[in-house]
Amino acid sequence: MPVDHDDRGVDDVRRALTTSGLEESNGYSELKRLRCPRYCSQPARALLRARGPAVGLWRVGRLGRLLALAVLAAAGERFAGEERVELLRHDMALRLPDLGIFDAIVSCFAIHHLEDERKRSLYAEVSERLAPGGVFANLEHVASPTEGLHGRFYEALGYGSHREDPSNRLLDIETQLRWLRELGLEDVDCYWKWLEMALLIGVKPEQPPERG
Secondary structure, eight states, X not given: XXXXXXXXXXXXXXXXXXXXXGGGSOSHHHHHHHTSTTTTHXXXXXXXXXXSOEEEEEOOGGGOHHHHHHHHHHHHHHTTTOTTOOOOOOOTTSOOOOOOOEEEEEEESXXXXXXXXXXXXXXXXXXXXXXXXXXXEEEEEOOOSSHHHHHHHHHHHTSOGGGOOTTOOOOOHHHHHHHHHXXXXXEEEEEEEETTEEEEEEEOOSSOOOOO
């Protein structure tokens, strides 16, 4: 059944993601908020503002099986009775399931756990699933350009880099933005950044590019 995509819904999501208050933070206090169990509440609320279909990608597997199940259970309680929300478990190392076409796709601190080759292929799968004018937003942990800045990031967290998550596969912003542009997304940029936290956004063109 064809989906009726509402352009106003895309605008709502884009506005919510780019005016979420991140740019007004002092960095550290915002980072502390993002690290709590509700760190993806803003992207989730942004998705619910969409009038068209939207999907969010959150990775909980690295937390351990029991805690991951607890997070999923909490999400089920949070969205109980919300007919627009469907929770699915999926290994992001594998190709995304065919769930349809979406006006917004949001990833929250998930993709940086994937190997670089899989990051690139996942971005392609996301682009394929965006409706014309649809927005992809990736709130992500990215690589610092220097070891000094990498150490400063962990100092700001209040502990040394020796406590870094071994499952991290951090990648620089420039490479990821280039990938999104190569996939044909428009308005690609880093909309907010503090040390190793960044919000990357790209928009699917309303019309496909003309082939020469």
